[in-house]
Amino acid sequence: MLRIRANIHVALHGKQSSLEVTTLSVNDHGAVVIVGQNLPQDTRLVLEHGQTKEKVACKVARPAREISEGFQTPIEFDTPAPDFWKIAFPPSDWRPDEG
Numbered sequence: 001m002l003r004i005r006a007n008i009h010v011a012l013h014g015k016q017s018s019l020e021v022t023t024l025s026v027n028d029h030g031a032v033v034i035v036g037q038n039l040p041q042d043t044r045l046v047l048e049h050g051q052t053k054e055k056v057a058c059k060v061a062r063p064a065r066e067i068s069e070g071f072q073t074p075i076e077f078d079t080p081a082p083d084f085w086k087i088a089f090p091p092s093d094w095r096p097d098e099g
């Protein structure tokens with residue numbers, strides 16, 4: 001789990017809105033974020049990193065799950081962005097030693 005503050009910029013009911021979110025987990029393909037309201041699957045949005053202000057286009061990948069803090073929403077970047085979170089991820093073929 002990794003908590004990073006971010007903003008989502010999305011058109012809701014024909015109006016551009018910005019929503020504050022917090023990540024639960026991140027990777028180079030997207031994140032799972034906590035959003036205060038439910039966003040339908042395939043909703044197009046722009047995610048803005050809270051510290052770097054970098055932006056990336058993405059969409060809601062699957063239906064959100066309601067939790068006590070809001071809606072646990074999986075989002076997927078349009079294209080992988082391994083440097084977006086400023087975290088070094090292990091290579092895709094990495095396996096822990098089975099010593």
